[in-house]
Amino acid sequence: MSTVSETPTDPEQACVLLVDDNPQNLKVLYETLRDKGYQLLIANDGEKALQLARRHHPEVILLDIMMPGMDGFEVCKHLRADTDTALSAIIFLSALNDIDAKVRGFNMGGADYIAKPFQAQEVMARVDTQIRVIQLERVMQARNRQLESEQASLLNAIFEGIYGLDPQGVITFANPAAAEIAGAEQDALVGRRIGDLHFTHDSGEEASHAGRVLCQDGAAVLRRGVTMTRADGTSFQAEYRAAPRFENGELTGSVLVFRDITEELAQERALEETRDLVAEQREQLAHASRLSVMGEMAAGVAHEVNQPLTAIANYVSLVSRMMEKDTLDQDALAEVLEKITAQSHRASEVIRRIRQFVHQPATGKETVDVARLLAESREFAEVDSRNNAIEVSLSIPQHLPYAVADPVQVQQVVLNLIRNALEASRNCGSEEPVEVSAEALKDAVCVRVADRGCGLPEDAEERLFQPFYSNKDEGMGIGLSLCRSLITGQNGEIGFERREGGGTVFWFSLPLADGTVPDPE
Amino acid sequence: MAETEQTVYIVEDDEAVRDSLSMLLRSEGLAVAGYERATRFLEDWHGGMQGCIVLDIRMPEMDGMELQEELIERGSHLPIIFVTGHGDVPLAVEAMRKGAVDFIEKPYREDQLLEKIRAALATDAEQHQGREEKRLIEEQLAQLTPREREIMDRMVAGQANKVIAIELDISQRTVEIHRSRVMHKMGTHSLAQLVRMVMSVRDGDPE
Numbered sequence: 002m003s004t005v006s007e008t009p010t011d012p013e014q015a016c017v018l019l020v021d022d023n024p025q026n027l028k029v030l031y032e033t034l035r036d037k038g039y040q041l042l043i044a045n046d047g048e049k050a051l052q053l054a055r056r057h058h059p060e061v062i063l064l065d066i067m068m069p070g071m072d073g074f075e076v077c078k079h080l081r082a083d084t085d086t087a088l089s090a091i092i093f094l095s096a097l098n099d100i101d102a103k104v105r106g107f108n109m110g111g112a113d114y115i116a117k118p119f120q121a122q123e124v125m126a127r128v129d130t131q132i133r134v135i136q137l138e139r140v141m142q143a144r145n146r147q148l149e150s151e152q153a154s155l156l157n158a159i160f161e162g163i164y165g166l167d168p169q170g171v172i173t174f175a176n177p178a179a180a181e182i183a184g185a186e187q188d189a190l191v192g193r194r195i196g197d198l199h200f201t202h203d204s205g206e207e208a209s210h211a212g213r214v215l216c217q218d219g220a221a222v223l224r225r226g227v228t229m230t231r232a233d234g235t236s237f238q239a240e241y242r243a244a245p246r247f248e249n250g251e252l253t254g255s256v257l258v259f260r261d262i263t264e265e266l267a268q269e270r271a272l273e274e275t276r277d278l279v280a281e282q283r284e285q286l287a288h289a290s291r292l293s294v295m296g297e298m299a300a301g302v303a304h305e306v307n308q309p310l311t312a313i314a315n316y317v318s319l320v321s322r323m324m325e326k327d328t329l330d331q332d333a334l335a336e337v338l339e340k341i342t343a344q345s346h347r348a349s350e351v352i353r354r355i356r357q358f359v360h361q362p363a364t365g366k367e368t369v370d371v372a373r374l375l376a377e378s379r380e381f382a383e384v385d386s387r388n389n390a391i392e393v394s395l396s397i398p399q400h401l402p403y404a405v406a407d408p409v410q411v412q413q414v415v416l417n418l419i420r421n422a423l424e425a426s427r428n429c430g431s432e433e434p435v436e437v438s439a440e441a442l443k444d445a446v447c448v449r450v451a452d453r454g455c456g457l458p459e460d461a462e463e464r465l466f467q468p469f470y471s472n473k474d475e476g477m478g479i480g481l482s483l484c485r486s487l488i489t490g491q492n493g494e495i496g497f498e499r500r501e502g503g504g505t506v507f508w509f510s511l512p513l514a515d516g517t518v519p520d521p522e
Numbered sequence: 523m524a525e526t527e528q529t530v531y532i533v534e535d536d537e538a539v540r541d542s543l544s545m546l547l548r549s550e551g552l553a554v555a556g557y558e559r560a561t562r563f564l565e566d567w568h569g570g571m572q573g574c575i576v577l578d579i580r581m582p583e584m585d586g587m588e589l590q591e592e593l594i595e596r597g598s599h600l601p602i603i604f605v606t607g608h609g610d611v612p613l614a615v616e617a618m619r620k621g622a623v624d625f626i627e628k629p630y631r632e633d634q635l636l637e638k639i640r641a642a643l644a645t646d647a648e649q650h651q652g653r654e655e656k657r658l659i660e661e662q663l664a665q666l667t668p669r670e671r672e673i674m675d676r677m678v679a680g681q682a683n684k685v686i687a688i689e690l691d692i693s694q695r696t697v698e699i700h701r702s703r704v705m706h707k708m709g710t711h712s713l714a715q716l717v718r719m720v721m722s723v724r725d726g727d728p729e
Contacts, residue, residue, distance in 0.1 A: 307607050307628040308536045315542030318632035322549045337545070344538050390582055 015132040016059040018042040020050040020076065021094065022068040026117070030063060033121045034128065047071025051079055054086045060135040061128050063115070066095040066102060077109045088139070090131040094119075164257040165246075170195045170215055173254065182261050185232035195257065201230045216245035216255045226266070229259065238263045283486055287410055290417075290483050305384055309348035316341045354381065366491065368514045369408045371439055371446050372397045378415040379437065385420055389427045392434035393419055401439055404446045404511035406491040411511065414484045414495075418450040418507045421480065425454025425505065433504075445493070445510040453504040457497070484509070528643050529553040529573040533563050533589065534605070535581040543576065546632060547639070560584035564592060572650055574601045574642035576635075579610050579617070579625075590617060599649055601642040605630070659719045662708050670707070673700045677713065678720050 017039045019030045027043055034041055042057060044050040047070055054062060062080070066073035073093055080086040090112040095102055103114050112134070113127050162179030164172050175183075175190040183190060183198065190198070196211030210229075213222050221244040229239040241259035245252055316337050323334055379386075379393050386393045404411075415437070422435040433453035440447050488495040488509045495509040530552050534540040540556045547554045553573070557563040561584050563575075575593075579586035586604055593600065604625035606614045614625035623645060624638045666674060676686045683701065687694040710716050 303607055308539055310629040312536070312538035312542040314629050314632060315539070315546045319542065319546045319549055322546075340538070340542065344542075347538070387582055388580070390585075 014038060014040050015061070015136065016040040016042065016057050017128060017132070018044065018050060018053055018057070018059040018062040018089075020044045020047070020062060020068075020073075021065040022046060023065070026065070026094075026119075029119055030124065033119065033124050037125065037129075039128075039132075047073075047076040047079075050076050051086075054080055054089060055083065058085065059089050061090045061092060061131045063092050063094055063124075063128070064111075066093055066106070074105065074109055077106075077111060081110045088135070090135045092127055092131060161258050161260040164190075164195065164259075165254065166195055166215060166243075166257055167254040168215060168217075168252060170211060172198070179259075182237075182259070183232050184235075189232075198232065199229045201234075202228045202236065210241075214241065214243040214255060214257045216243050217252065219245050219247075219252060221245065225262070237261045238266050280490070283490060284410075287413055287483065287487060290480070291413055305351045306348055309344040309351070312344045313341055313348070316344070366405050366407055368403045369406045369411065369511070371404050371411075371448065371511070372401045374408055374412055375415060375437055375439060375448065378412050378419065381412070381416050382419040382423070385423050386435075389423045391423050391426050391432065393423070394434045394436050396436065396438040398440060402441050402446060403514040405514045406493070406511045407487075410487040411491065414487050414509060415448065415450070417480050417484055418509075421507070422450050422452035422454065422505075426452045429453070429455040431504075441513075442510065444513055446513060447508055447510045449506050449508045451500060451504065451506040453500070453502075456499055456503055457505055461497075527553050527572070528646065529555050529571070530639055530643075531555050531557065531563060531571070531573060531575045531600070533557045533560055533575060533581075533586070534578040535559065536578070539578075543635075547636075550636060552639070552643075560586070560589035560592075563589065567593070567596065567598065569597065569599075571598070571600055572646055574603060574623070574639060574646055576603050576605060576639065579604050579606045579613055587613060587617060590620060590622060594620065599646070599653070601645050603635075603638050603642055656723055659708075659723050663720075663723065665707050666704060670700050670704050673697060674704045674708075674716070674720070677701065677704070678717050 015038075017034060019027055019034075019041060020043075021027045021030065022045055024045065027045065031041060031043065040057075042053045042059060044053050047068060050062070050064070053059070064073045064076055068076075071079075073095070077091055077093075080089060080091065091110065092113040092115055093102075093106040093111045094115050094117060096117040106114055112131050115124060115127055159176065160178050162182045163174070163176040164179055165174030167173050172190050172193050172195060175187045177187060180187040180190060194211075195214060196209070200209065200211040210224065210227055213224070216222065221242065223240075223242045225240040227239050227241060228236050229241075230236050238261070239259050240262045241257060243255050243257045245255050247253065320334065320337055320341075323330065323337070375395060375397060379395055382393055419435060419437065426433065426435060431453040436449075436451040438449050438451070440449075485495050488511075491511055493509055493511040495507070497505055497507045500506050530547050532540055532543055532547075532554060534543070534556070535558055537558070540558065544554045544556050555566075557566075560577075560581060564584075577586045577589060584592075590602055590604075593602075601623040602617070602621075604614050604617045604622050605628055606625055607628050611627070614622075614627075617625060623642050626635055626638055663671070672690070673686060676689075681689075683694050683697045687697045690697075705711060705716065708716055708719060710719070
């Protein structure tokens with residue numbers, strides 16, 4: 002290692018290799034370049050020069066041409082042939098001041114030429130220049146390599162297939178993902194026509210996909226759910242985007258980005274099915290809740306049915322007594338029979354309402370006359386209203402717009418809110434009526450159910466609509482959470498407000514039907 | 523005062539039930555008065571009413587239980603038959619505890635209801651008679667002079683004439699005269715009956 006100067010190794014420091022068989026020349030060069038911030042290496046023959054060059058990758062090599070054994074040109078040839086050393090800038094040194102040697106040196110890849118005897122200024126200038134050039138080159142190469150690898154990794158990492166297409170639809174480029182999806186080698190794809198390869202399902206109409214992806218009108222296209230063919234003839238569902246490529250304003254082809262969405266579509270279908278299932282379960286829960294409401298209302302309902310039945314039984318007993326008499330009063334009999342008929346109608350009406358409430362299937366969304374729906378809901382609530390000895394008042398503006406909703410579910414929500422309100426009022430000993438009102442908002446119909454009950458606890462905001470939360474002793478806590486679920490299912494909103502002067506208002510809104518307002522009659 | 527007829531008072535908010543029951547009971551020859559509201563019945567109520575009440579337990583405003591309480595407060599003697607719906611049995615039991623004579627569940631068999639009504643009317647008639655007797659006894663007692671009353675109390679307590687004479691420091695003859703006046707005014711000849719009459723007034727009515 003005596004040939005290596007003791008300058009400490011610095012990655013930023015440029016390395017210069019001095020090669021000359023004449024120690025005097027080496028000494029001059031060394032003296033000239035020392036203390037200039039270079040790492041200096043010295044070799045006095047070609048073999049040593051190659052060894053040092055391979056080990057240290059010097060930026061610049063000052064190489065004497067005329068040397069015994071391996072001459073400068075020979076060394077240069079070896080340096081150039083080895084990729085490890087090919088990048089070093091070689092500056093030839095020679096006493097020969099002839100054109101031939103210079104030309105030969107440049108032809109062999111020399112970067113520069115310095116004539117002996119050396120002028121210190123010239124040596125420094127030329128070395129410095131070469132070092133800057135070589136360093137810039139290295140930076141550029143490093144950047145290039147980085148860019149290339151980034152681009153490659155991008156193209157490789159992208160799970161979307163990418164094709165470059167020429168204006169005739171011939172594939173000029175394919176990324177690994179494209180090969181993966183197509184089921185063929187990247188190389189085998191290039192040169193094939195996109196239509197023959199991937200769009201064999203095209204019906205040959207003018208708007209075929211093979212034509213569309215060329216973007217001949219200069220506009221990008223996006224298509225989803227397209228059937229594409231693989232190299233082996235099998236097919237898959239794809240989404241593709243194609244964008245035109247221009248060079249100097251000329252359409253030079255297009256870039257086609259595509260991916261296999263078979264699985265995605267399956268997931269979407271599964272998601273759709275899950276949504277349906279949730280809707281179905283919501284409907285089942287709603288039905289179960291209607292049954293349970295019916296159960297809670299059973300005493301009242303039995304009373305409702307018992308009244309006409311009792312009356313009928315009485316009238317029938319009366320008729321049998323009338324018939325036992327010697328003279329039959331036809332008119333009186335007809336009158337009583339009339340009353341029996343009326344009462345049996347009344348009984349069947351009660352039954353009809355119960356059946357309607359419990360067994361109505363969800364009809365899905367339709368145009369709903371909210372005013373009528375509220376009137377019907379109040380009828381349902383009448384039994385409860387009587388049992389609680391609290392009236393239910395109804396206040397609806399004329400020409401209330403129609404809403405879009407599932408009427409059965411909305412009715413259930415209304416009934417639930419009215420029953421809650423009645424219960425809250427009764428528990429509080431209030432005799433104020435429960436007020437049901439409706440109003441038209443900009444893009445919704447809002448229904449409000451107000452009571453003068455004891456109001457809600459402080460933490461109601463957080464918990465009220467949570468399942469299994471109840472501030473009633475016997476409550477299941479299903480009611481309001483189900484209400485919210487049903488109303489949000491209609492794209493509506495539900496909430497409550499504390500009422501000035503005590504009590505609570507529960508409200509919900511439903512989206513308007515398309516600009517429909519009931520005809521003024 | 524004219525003899526008051528027994529009436530079945532139907533307090534029932536449901537018009538059809540009230541109407542049908544009224545017609546049925548009238549066809550049985552009973553006097554009937556129908557009331558749609560408990561409050562309306564209270565407006566008409568007076569202590570001299572005889573008969574019974576057929577009372578619906580569930581009604582708006584004042585319900586059957588509340589009417590019963592008000593009637594107890596006012597000292598009504600009218601027997602009450604509660605008419606209940608399904609599931610109201612606990613209420614009916616409570617009503618019975620407070621003195622209702624009976625209850626019947628809707629829908630009912632008319633012969634069962636009629637039977638209960640007849641029983642209630644009989645109870646009322648009996649109680650009415652009892653009350654009439656007491657009233658008579660009290661009227662008779664009121665006619666006694668304080669001296670006669672004092673001597674009667676001692677008679678009823680089982681004291682012999684001689685004992686009464688000594689304790690009151692009067693002659694035995696005077697005791698005998700008072701005694702015969704008491705028996706006359708109370709309308710009886712037997713000491714045993716006098717004792718029964720006085721006891722019945724004392725037991726039944728603390729007044």
